[in-house]
Amino acid sequence: MGKFWSIFFIFWSIVAVVAVAISPAMGWWFPTAAESPLGEQIDDLFFLILYITTITFIGTQVAMGYVLWRGATNTDDRAEFSHGSHSLEVIWTIVPAFILLFIALYQIPVWEQFRIQSHFPQDAVNSPIAEVTARQFEWRIRYPAPGRVFKGKSDIERWLKQPEPGDLYTVNDLHVPSNKPVLIHLRSGDVQHSFFIPDLRVKQDAVPGMVIPVWFEASRSKAYEWVCAELCGWGHYKMKARVVAESDEDFKNYLHELELEQFDDGVPELADSSAAGEEEVSE
Amino acid sequence: MSTTHPTHLDSVVGDAHHAEHHHELSFIKKYVFSTDHKMIGIQFLITTLLMLMVGGALALGVRWQLAFRWSTMPIVGEWLFSGEGGQISPEFYTMLFTMHATVMIFLVIIPILAGAFGNFLIPLMIGADDMAFPVLNMLSYWFMWPAILCFAFALGLGPESITGVIGGMNAGSAQGWTSYPVLSAIAESAPGSQMAQTWWLLAVTFVGFSSMMGSINYMTTIINMRAPGLTLFRMPLTIWAMFITAILQAFALPVLTAAGFMLVADRVLGTCFFIPSGVIVNNADPTTGGGQPLLWQHLFWFYSHPAVYIMLLPAMGMVSDMLSVMCRKPVFGYKPMVYSLAAIAGLGFIVWGHHMFTSGMNPALGMTFMISTMMIALPSAIKTFNWIGTIWGGKPQFNAVFLNCVAFVSLFVVGGLSGIFMAAVPVDIYFHDTYFIVAHFHYVLFGATLFGVFGAIQFWFPKMFGRMMNDTLGQIHFVLTFIGMNCTFFPMHMLGIAGMPRRYADPYLHPYLEHLLPMNQFMTISAMVMGFAQFILLFNFVYSIFCGEKCGRNPWNANTLEWTAPSPPGHGNFDIPPVCYRGPYEYSSPLAVDKDYLPQSEYIPRKPGEKPGDGQH
Amino acid sequence: MSHAPAASHTPLKMGIPIPNSKLGMWLFLGTEIMFFTAFIGTYIVCRLGSPGWPTDTAVTHISIIAGGFNTFVLLTSSFFVVKAHEAMVDKRFQKANQFLWGTFLLGFVFLGIKSYEYKGKWDHDILPHHIPETDAQAVQKGLRLLNDTSQAELTALTASLDDDAEREKPPEREERQATVQAEIAAQPESPERLARLNAYNAFSSQLALLKDAAQREALTLHDFEHELETMQANEQYGSLIAHIHAPHPIKYGNLFASIYFLITGFHAIHVIVGLTLFVFVLKQGSRLNSAWTDWVENSGLYWHFVDLVWIFLFPLIYII
Amino acid sequence: MSDNHNSHVNYLAVFIALCVFTGISVLTDLVHIPNKAVLAVIVLAVASAKALCVMAFFMHLKFEGRWKYVLLAPTTILAIGLPLALLPDVGVHYYMIDVPQVEAGETETSHSSPSAEDADKHGDSHSSEHEAAETHH
Ligand code: HEA
Ligand code: HEA
Ligand code: CUA
């Protein structure tokens, strides 16, 4: 029986490794390879850790299988009488310590880029694309009026505190220019939500009472799926939205169309204050 | 003074009446409001096993929806949702996983480890006649019941007029077991945020009181009531683990209790600790306040991260003991094992922020938490390698106890290694709140802890009831559970990598997740197999209480003190007060001549000319 | 590790040389420290994170004198406990009994002063969820107060009607008002009641104007104060609303009140628990004997801890 | 047990010391120290001294064995560590926070009683003077 069980335990770990190995081919893997520079770094880090942990996993399981097998075939009278080994303890403390310390230090730059504000791409910081407010169960988007130029940090803060005439509003459909870092300001109108775009590997909780800047860069022009990743009530699963990354030109056109739509029927004096106001005569 | 222990007593069965004579206790005193730690331990064990069924049934509800979304649940569906035509509702789904986790964590894992095994084993293994505070001990069990009642109310059971939960189970508590405000603080935010959430918080407070009383009792008992000669470094690892767990509880739990009071106050007294101002939830009036939701997350995880180790350390200790007995070999590296337990506990206090990497916490703080989280893998590594070292060169008996222990180690490694991915902050940006997390914690909680518990039940059952559990049934239960568990939870890693968020009633609404439906169906079927397997455990347990093979004092030929007491021990535990002469793991010692073990209480007179100290560690 | 036979070396009792009960109490106090750490830590960080925290005692109605005196009361009671324990050890049980009574009574003095302070807060409506934090909220609250007064007056007027049937209040306010009007007008024999009704009518029409202005957002807090002053000076109905003060917005007032009541409330609960522990000893009266020494010591430890918490609460809440 | 030592303690002296400390705390309030930080340091130092007195003498810790360090050291570390760890997130704000009452105070004339204003570093002095003038017209 002992031999059977040794093989049983070895077998399960082989199945596990095989399952992971075939997963990409079976479609049980990342939805796509990361489509943002930061995401690529995250993926690299993921694979690095995957290799390290796979080796550790195989190592421990093989060791386990081996000692089990030896135990099952042990014909000695008695088990070995040993209370341990000091040098082994030292080895298996120091080796993992180095590996872990390495992983810990190696990842710091990626985290810095993603979250430390002084490492954010400054262009994106100076001209935020939009303010995104999560609500049960939708994402409300507010773009600054087309042509609105932010004069420094305090101007941005003013814009965040007070809606301005000329701001453009939509729901569940965020358009951003592709191939350059963009920054949104994330807030929540009611409970906690989380801004998650799987293909871009970005995720940031929207916390009531806080305005959190999030930057990302889409390296392809396409519509990305955008979901909510923090439990926000019964409709949590259906906060379905999309982020459309498109060329600069398309983005401009999009904003323009949005503007037309929004100021189409009335309140001309509001539209006046926006730079592109005069074009409305075409209607 | 009786020094050598009468091992021939092994053949004497059921000599418990020795102590029973002077205490003819009434039925109520003996089986219900008992102050005897063994009875309390068994009460805890049976209660938690029942709760395991409840938690498992809720889990199967979760799995049902994920595999066969919005379709009528078998058996219970018609009855639960007569209104919706038997169909599950999203509110109900959120309630399901919330209560599943709550029941599993607060009513199963924590009380089964500390309450059941802690209670039963501590006095026996340290050679004491009972706990330091038996009445407190009894109260700690009976505080579970108000908690269970409140959880039932939180689930939406119970008459509306009493509970105030309008809407039955669709209005059951549904904030996730983490209960993040503002969702959990403002009644308008979800159906489950109304009265049910207040009951939930109350229940957690009751569980907290129960654990608190237990932990103070355990600490006092272990510090002050050890048998003569049982120095700290002669204590079995189970006792060390229980001790350190109790310390974790004592320091971490009050913070959760305090935070729970604050949240209750926010809900019913109009305070605003966690509620910022100007929030308009579901068309309610804007809030007035100035509090911060992140504060709850910090306070909650300050408890709940140590709590995950509270849910693991005792199992680690028990597995170390069981492996040593089953392999007939001393634990490899006893002291490193003790120090790593302590290190896990110590580090466990400074890593809580790893649950908040994407929460909008200060990134510098996040970095600190990342480094400490990485470091906590170290003591775990030491333990893992020492377990393997313990098996190495042993003569293992491949019975159900041993298999469960090996599964513990094997699966703990998987769960631990997936923790490393999430400890890396950038990777956690992607993995946070996806099924990768769900995979991680089911591997550590189910794969490690529960397998440890299954082993421990099988191992100490003879001491509890004087009869052995059936080993064949045990092995069948083991295989089914092991396969079912891996088939259910291993694919969750892939779901996580595919970006499937957790707590989703219907993930397939999103095109990028549609193709994962078949895999989820496979997992659900595996979960059912695993659930079915638990009936074998149940049957084995009940059957063996009445019809198991009778056993003597020391059926496993083990060293620790509890095996010198009668099976089951009478009131006051030991007929011969034990004295301890050595550490607990002297298996296959050359000093033991006619047997391969050397009980802690067995005195070996020194042969002339022998150096002092040989063998009597 | 001990190598020799038990007879010579093995100690009979392992562990530390204090009784279980005392060890348990100390461990319990360790958990209590963490409990209050969560509260006090919350207070400190919220305070630091909220610029403009209310500190002015005129706004918060915190009385340093009351707090200082309470500190003194608790210190004295702690001193009495320790003397009581000393007396217990010396087997002077009567003495111990007296000291314990001292402690017990001082505990009540503490609670008395505390409730006096609470009352002060209550009277000024410094309660969580009651405090306006912006001008607009202050106006809203002022209007609410006026409205409440108007309602109460209407109810009183209804009650003053002697006809039982009329006293049953119709559901709608307007209807009720109409009934009362008609009823009183039909009773010219009681002129003071008629005057009261007229006053009420004048008041409620003025109030309606104010509400209307607030609805149009044309009522600043300053205007409101002014209006209130004028109304209070009105001889017809001024006395009705004389007791109303214009509410002031207090930035972070709600968080302040939340924390104040939570922390001091839980401290007070601990005081009550401590007093309960003493009741068991005091019940012994002249039967007090050395069996109770441990009890006195342990409940004393608990009491000192309660004192200790207050020692930190006093500067944190009252002074800083 | 340690009781034999206790009889040497002059509890009255300790008590008087504690009262004096309390007096100092109250005094610091009366003399109006303008700098809040200095005030906080002083009164907290006094409080810690008082706490030490109570623990050492009233709670007899001075006479207990080494276990007191084993118990109290970790407790103290955790008790200080928890607020410290909360500080970077709740005590200071790395991201902009959205606090209507403060914003309202900045745009409208905040009306709190004048003496509250000096404690309120963020209220701007212009508006408070302006408003004080208005209320007294
Ligand atoms: C028993 C319970 C238990 C245990 C023991 C652990 C152990 C660990 N956990 Fe886990 N965790 C949970 C229960 C547990 N966890 C739960 C319930 C949640 C989710 C809560 C929720 O959100 O609902 C969670 C969530 C969670 C998160 C948050 C994820 C998120 O929400 O974004 C993180 C992030 O760092 C994490 C990390 C770790 C780490 C690093 C360990 C380490 O302690 C693991 C260490 C062990 C090993 C690493 C394996 C053995 C070591 C070797 C074989 C040596 C060699 C290894 C290397 C060189 C790499 N856990
Ligand atoms: C100790 C803890 C523990 C244990 C043992 C389990 C056990 C199981 N868990 Fe759970 N789980 C958690 C702790 C645990 N879980 C936590 C903390 C969460 C997070 C919740 C949150 O997000 O807030 C979670 C969440 C969670 C989810 C994610 C839900 C979501 O995010 O949407 C899922 C999904 O599959 C799941 C499944 C299961 C399954 C199939 C089991 C199985 O292993 C259960 C098998 C056992 C049985 C089945 C018991 C035997 C039952 C019987 C013998 C009776 C049978 C009765 C009938 C058939 C009616 N769990
Ligand atoms: Cu929004 Cu989940």
Ligand SMILES: [Cu+2]
């Ligand atoms: Cu954790």
